[in-house]
Amino acid sequence: MSSAADIAAAREGRGDVRAAIARLSIYVRRNARYYGIWSVITLAYVACFVALPKMIGSAIDAIEREPSEAVVERALWIAAVSLLFGVLRYFSRELVFNAGREVEYEIRNDLFVHLQRLPQSFFFGWRTGDIMSRCVNDLNSVRLMLGPGLLSIVQTPVMLVGVLVAMALIDWQLMLLVLAPYFLFIFIARAFGRAMFRTNIAVQEGLADLSNQLQETISGISVVKAYAMERVSASRFAEANHELFRRHMRLVKVNGAMPAITGLLPALGMGMVLLVGGSKIMDGALTKGQFLTFAVYIWNLTFPTFIMGWVFSLVQRGGAAMQRIDEVLATEPSIADRHDRVEVEALRGEIEFRNLRFVYPGAEREPALRDVDLHVPAGSSLGVVGPVGSGKSTLASVIPRLYEVEDGRVLIDGIDVNRIPLEILRASIAMVPQDSFLFSMSLAENVAFGLPEPDPTRIAQAVERAQLAKDLSELPHGLATMVGERGVMLSGGQRQRAALARALALEPSILILDDTLSSVDAATEEAIQRELDEVFAGRTVVVISHRISSVRHCDRIVVMEDGAITEQGTHKELLLHGGFYARLARQQALEEELEGAVA
Numbered sequence: 001m002s003s004a005a006d007i008a009a010a011r012e013g014r015g016d017v018r019a020a021i022a023r024l025s026i027y028v029r030r031n032a033r034y035y036g037i038w039s040v041i042t043l044a045y046v047a048c049f050v051a052l053p054k055m056i057g058s059a060i061d062a063i064e065r066e067p068s069e070a071v072v073e074r075a076l077w078i079a080a081v082s083l084l085f086g087v088l089r090y091f092s093r094e095l096v097f098n099a100g101r102e103v104e105y106e107i108r109n110d111l112f113v114h115l116q117r118l119p120q121s122f123f124f125g126w127r128t129g130d131i132m133s134r135c136v137n138d139l140n141s142v143r144l145m146l147g148p149g150l151l152s153i154v155q156t157p158v159m160l161v162g163v164l165v166a167m168a169l170i171d172w173q174l175m176l177l178v179l180a181p182y183f184l185f186i187f188i189a190r191a192f193g194r195a196m197f198r199t200n201i202a203v204q205e206g207l208a209d210l211s212n213q214l215q216e217t218i219s220g221i222s223v224v225k226a227y228a229m230e231r232v233s234a235s236r237f238a239e240a241n242h243e244l245f246r247r248h249m250r251l252v253k254v255n256g257a258m259p260a261i262t263g264l265l266p267a268l269g270m271g272m273v274l275l276v277g278g279s280k281i282m283d284g285a286l287t288k289g290q291f292l293t294f295a296v297y298i299w300n301l302t303f304p305t306f307i308m309g310w311v312f313s314l315v316q317r318g319g320a321a322m323q324r325i326d327e328v329l330a331t332e333p334s335i336a337d338r339h340d341r342v343e344v345e346a347l348r349g350e351i352e353f354r355n356l357r358f359v360y361p362g363a364e365r366e367p368a369l370r371d372v373d374l375h376v377p378a379g380s381s382l383g384v385v386g387p388v389g390s391g392k393s394t395l396a397s398v399i400p401r402l403y404e405v406e407d408g409r410v411l412i413d414g415i416d417v418n419r420i421p422l423e424i425l426r427a428s429i430a431m432v433p434q435d436s437f438l439f440s441m442s443l444a445e446n447v448a449f450g451l452p453e454p455d456p457t458r459i460a461q462a463v464e465r466a467q468l469a470k471d472l473s474e475l476p477h478g479l480a481t482m483v484g485e486r487g488v489m490l491s492g493g494q495r496q497r498a499a500l501a502r503a504l505a506l507e508p509s510i511l512i513l514d515d516t517l518s519s520v521d522a523a524t525e526e527a528i529q530r531e532l533d534e535v536f537a538g539r540t541v542v543v544i545s546h547r548i549s550s551v552r553h554c555d556r557i558v559v560m561e562d563g564a565i566t567e568q569g570t571h572k573e574l575l576l577h578g579g580f581y582a583r584l585a586r587q588q589a590l591e592e593e594l595e596g597a598v599a
Contacts, residue, residue: 511541
């Protein structure tokens with residue numbers, strides 16, 4: 001996994017460009033068939049490109065010394081080669097552009113798969129808009145580099161060499177005079193190259209900042225409106241947008257200067273031809289047809305040379321974009337299957353914590369978990385209560401290995417959790433987190449999200465057990481209702497029950513409920529609890545809650561404070577103990593009495 005220093009250096013534009021290009025070459029080699037055929041067609045295309053002016057010049061000279069039939073025949077050959085030239089040009093572009101699209105498609109797929117393999121800790125240090133910018137904008141820059149950019153970078157030098165050879169066969173002295181201005185291009189490219197790279201990096205980072213701000217504002221639009229922060233948000237966006245505009249203007253100046261300068265090179269070459277070539281015609285050392293051939297060659301090279309400035313910008317932008325993409329792809333997942341993994345087919349659900357100590361990566365504070373020793377037999381239920389920030393959710397998160405822990409500290413069925421294949425581990429565990437996230441799809445699709453194939457029977461059963469079936473009549477299309485982004489069409493309680501139904505549909509060996517029922521009423525919570533007792537009889541259930549009513553029926557209850565277990569026992573034993581649990585139970589009982597009196 002890349003160190004923090006490596007990532008910081010890369011973000012400042014000092015990352016390893018060679019590593020990014022090496023990774024890109026892998027994708028290019030995968031599509032070698034496209035590039036191989038394209039190379040052959042390009043050579044044939046360049047041959048036609050070089051041959052046409054030569055044929056035109058010969059035809060001009062033939063008018064004065066050959067019969068009309070021969071001239072017509074030459075004209076027909078010119079037409080045939082021109083037609084072939086057009087066909088080859090079409091397929092040359094189609095092949096290289098298709099190859100660029102194919103590489104873009106493959107990198108995007110690999111990037112998405114890789115992002116899903118990275119641990120949660122990775123996303124704590126990256127903004128969503130920045131990641132999205134790399135998956136969309138930067139990938140588009142890479143495609144342009146491998147399409148129009150590669151086309152011109154490879155094709156133009158081959159054209160130039162072919163044309164120079166053809167010119168040399170006609171008049172090598174005149175060829176050298178035409179060639180002289182083109183040596184300036186090397187120095188121009190070097191001068192502009194570094195400026196283009198730095199400016200492109202700045203633009204892409206500015207675009208990522210703007211994307212992130214837009215994403216956060218849209219996701220939190222309800223908060224923006226509730227606090228009447230529209231003007232402030234608009235002002236912040238305008239400031240970021242102006243900064244991006246300013247960076248784009250710097251890029252426009254750099255990009256505009258290079259083609260303007262490189263466009264002078266063919267003009268200088270044409271001046272040489274007119275100045276020297278004209279006198280050679282007068283002296284009889286050069287025919288009119290040869291002079292015209294020189295002029296057509298220079299004319300044909302005008303656009304490729306002029307566009308090289310734009311192409312050079314594409315390559316610089318694509319290189320910078322690939323470097324930013326490589327920052328993500330080069331990050332090795334810290335949580336992955338190990339070489340010493342234990343091959344198991346299923347898990348029973350026994351959980352054991354052995355003197356577990358856990359500190360969040362990069363956190364400079366007290367451990368989130370301290371000396372946790374706990375055994376949860378398979379098929380039993382565990383309740384976890386405690387104040388906010390006591391480590392309850394962290395304890396739940398290390399069970400499915402969402403965070404990395406030391407070897408031998410967390411075991412399932414007596415096997416170190418680090419040695420259990422991730423696919424088996426997480427397929428055996430269903431976790432319903434505090435934030436009941438729903439995808440922007442139908443309610444039925446959300447419930448069936450973890451199933452290999454949608455099963456209407458299991459979906460219906462899960463919805464019934466989560467006490468969500470009674471709410472279907474209130475929804476426009478029942479289970480087919482689109483819940484909107486993050487489930488905005490549902491209430492808080494409905495979202496929690498939909499997330500619970502999604503977990504129940506999996507029928508896992510271990511069910512973890514992290515304050516899942518905080519937004520449901522007491523009657524619904526009791527009904528759900530009865531369903532859980534029936535459905536998960538013989539399976540392991542971990543219930544994390546701040547409400548005593550959610551954990552009172554558990555086989556065992558632990559109280560966590562400051563990352564450590566301070567009390568444990570059954571509901572009755574903890575009430576008799578008179579500690580935090582007993583105080584919390586009395587407080588909540590009093591609150592329920594007051595609510596009943598008010599009602």
